[in-house]
Amino acid sequence: MSLLFRSKRGEQGAKITRIGPIRRFIMFFVSNAQQAVGSLGELWRTPFASLMTIAVLGLSLTLPATLYVVVKNSQAVGQQWDNPAEITAFLDKDLSSQQVETFQRRVSLMDEVAEVSHISREEALREFREYSGFGSAIDYLDSNPLPDVLIITPVRDYSSSERASQLQRKLAAENEVSEVKLDLDWVERLQALIQLIEDALGALAILLCIAVVLIVGNTIRLGILNRRDEIMIMKLVGATDGYIQRPFLYTGAWYGVIGGLIAWLATFLLIWWIRAAVLRVTELYDSQFRLQGLSFNELLILWAVAVGLGLLGSWIAVRRHVAAIEPR
Amino acid sequence: MIKFEQVSKTYPGGFQALNQVNFHLRAGELAFLTGHSGAGKSTLLRLIALMERPSIGRVLINGHDLRKIKRRQIPYVRRDIGVIFQDHRLLMDKTVYDNVALPLLIEGYTHKEAAKRVSASLDKVGLGGKERHYPIMLSGGEQQRVGIARAIVNKPPLLLADEPTGNLDPKLSMDIMRLFESFNSVGMSVLIASHDLGLIARMRYRTLTLKDGRMIDDGLAHEHHGGALTGSEL
Numbered sequence: 028m029s030l031l032f033r034s035k036r037g038e039q040g041a042k043i044t045r046i047g048p049i050r051r052f053i054m055f056f057v058s059n060a061q062q063a064v065g066s067l068g069e070l071w072r073t074p075f076a077s078l079m080t081i082a083v084l085g086l087s088l089t090l091p092a093t094l095y096v097v098v099k100n101s102q103a104v105g106q107q108w109d110n111p112a113e114i115t116a117f118l119d120k121d122l123s124s125q126q127v128e129t130f131q132r133r134v135s136l137m138d139e140v141a142e143v144s145h146i147s148r149e150e151a152l153r154e155f156r157e158y159s160g161f162g163s164a165i166d167y168l169d170s171n172p173l174p175d176v177l178i179i180t181p182v183r184d185y186s187s188s189e190r191a192s193q194l195q196r197k198l199a200a201e202n203e204v205s206e207v208k209l210d211l212d213w214v215e216r217l218q219a220l221i222q223l224i225e226d227a228l229g230a231l232a233i234l235l236c237i238a239v240v241l242i243v244g245n246t247i248r249l250g251i252l253n254r255r256d257e258i259m260i261m262k263l264v265g266a267t268d269g270y271i272q273r274p275f276l277y278t279g280a281w282y283g284v285i286g287g288l289i290a291w292l293a294t295f296l297l298i299w300w301i302r303a304a305v306l307r308v309t310e311l312y313d314s315q316f317r318l319q320g321l322s323f324n325e326l327l328i329l330w331a332v333a334v335g336l337g338l339l340g341s342w343i344a345v346r347r348h349v350a351a352i353e354p355r
Numbered sequence: 356m357i358k359f360e361q362v363s364k365t366y367p368g369g370f371q372a373l374n375q376v377n378f379h380l381r382a383g384e385l386a387f388l389t390g391h392s393g394a395g396k397s398t399l400l401r402l403i404a405l406m407e408r409p410s411i412g413r414v415l416i417n418g419h420d421l422r423k424i425k426r427r428q429i430p431y432v433r434r435d436i437g438v439i440f441q442d443h444r445l446l447m448d449k450t451v452y453d454n455v456a457l458p459l460l461i462e463g464y465t466h467k468e469a470a471k472r473v474s475a476s477l478d479k480v481g482l483g484g485k486e487r488h489y490p491i492m493l494s495g496g497e498q499q500r501v502g503i504a505r506a507i508v509n510k511p512p513l514l515l516a517d518e519p520t521g522n523l524d525p526k527l528s529m530d531i532m533r534l535f536e537s538f539n540s541v542g543m544s545v546l547i548a549s550h551d552l553g554l555i556a557r558m559r560y561r562t563l564t565l566k567d568g569r570m571i572d573d574g575l576a577h578e579h580h581g582g583a584l585t586g587s588e589l
Contacts, residue, residue, distance in 0.1 A: 265462070
């Protein structure tokens with residue numbers, strides 16, 4: 028692509044032979060591949076400096092990845108405990124047993140309800156006398172102070188805390204019901220806690236990613252400044268900024284590729300480390316719980332993030348510094 | 356080929372390197388550019404190679420106004436201009452082959468094609484077979500010739516040389532000048548900045564003379580009274 032001699036090519040004394048556009052297109056990819064391999068070779072020649080940056084990149088990603096695994100597993104646990112939510116409806120004390128039975132049938136026909144069981148006031152009083160320790164003191168009461176109780180298990184779709192409380196409100200609106208209790212407080216607390224950890228983790232991950240970008244950018248910047256003379260000469264003989272930038276971008280990408288592998292390895296090690304402790308805790312809780320590691324897709328995402336951060340860091344460095352070097 | 360129209364260059368800080376310079380170097384012409392150090396020779400060459408932009412006036416190459424060349428296009432302009440420096444500007448950690456092949460690889464040649472051209476170019480400057488050497492293993496004159504081989508390897512229509520014989524003895528200098536002559540004889544336009552007046556006088560080519568940034572002699576009449584002029588001026 029000769030700018031100045033395009034039209035008058037034939038008139039020049041010196042014979043100008045140029046490369047056609049198709050060749051140029053193909054050679055673009057060939058030289059990209061060469062530069063990619065060249066950058067890898069460059070890493071190989073300076074293993075110590077490269078390894079430091081790569082290790083920082085990999086280990087910085089290990090922490091968010093491990094915390095992600097922890098959060099993922101605690102979410103799974105939270106869901107396990109969330110499902111069998113029960114709603115307790117205390118009925119009006121003035122209802123006849125006939126009315127209670129009718130109401131129970133009506134509730135059991137609701138779409139949201141999977142199962143309804145009835146604890147009659149007499150049953151409740153008997154239980155109370157047995158277990159409360161008041162014993163015969165209760166015999167002095169003139170009448171039974173306890174109401175009939177319906178214990179309602181919602182269908183699966185309505186077992187999440189939000190939808191269960193929707194059902195709770197619906198039941199509370201019924202005439203026969205005096206009060207509805209939904210014992211979801213502890214589930215909500217657990218979920219709030221998980222949410223808190225998730226948010227803190229997100230912020231931490233963002234900070235670590237920024238740090239990675241800055242570290243990679245700085246390493247690449249030093250690499251560019253080290254090869255200042257070479258870049259000047261390349262510019263003098265007609266290299267575009269893009270051509271000069273590419274090896275540095277590839278270096279950043281390689282940092283990501285290898286750093287991603289380090290992050291995998293370190294995450295595996297960390298999870299293996301905490302697995303024994305987690306299993307002991309779950310044994311104490313009698314739970315059928317298995318710690319899940321990173322899935323295949325999550326591993327790929329972790330890798331992609333590492334490569335992306337490496338590229339981003341080097342891109343920021345080359346944009347600023349390659350253009351700034353002008354031949355003198 | 357190269358045309359300067361009322362070109363002035365003032366550097367930041369107020370130093371005026373060139374002052375209303377006019378000249379026209381025709382296609383296929385070889386000319387010398389001379390003057391004391393600091394007279395503006397390097398600045399003039401730098402304006403042609405787009406390493407600087409003029410403060411006033413315009414520079415044309417092959418009829419194209421360089422003011423219209425955008426920053427992104429500069430590399431493509433430079434591919435048509437071979438530049439040779441006094442300090443040869445070689446990559447010392449790369450072989451002679453890598454140095455000379457650099458412009459070709461940048462332009463998109465394969466290594467196979469580049470190898471042919473590189474060896475042809477090295478043959479031309481008398482360094483055939485030294486592809487695998489490193490610049491540090493070569494003498495000053497040989498290093499300079501590697502720089503020349505790099506400048507001509509993609510056969511640019513225009514060749515600029517900034518003090519190409521600055522560090523060389525008279526015999527080597529003459530050899531290098533003969534090289535430029537041979538490039539010129541196949542149609543390359545050549546502009547050589549040099550203060551080696553004895554050498555220039557022997558070559559008997561058009562000589563442009565700069566003094567304090569002004570073009571005081573276009574040297575077109577050099578054939579007739581050139582000796583007297585250069586003697587009195589410098």
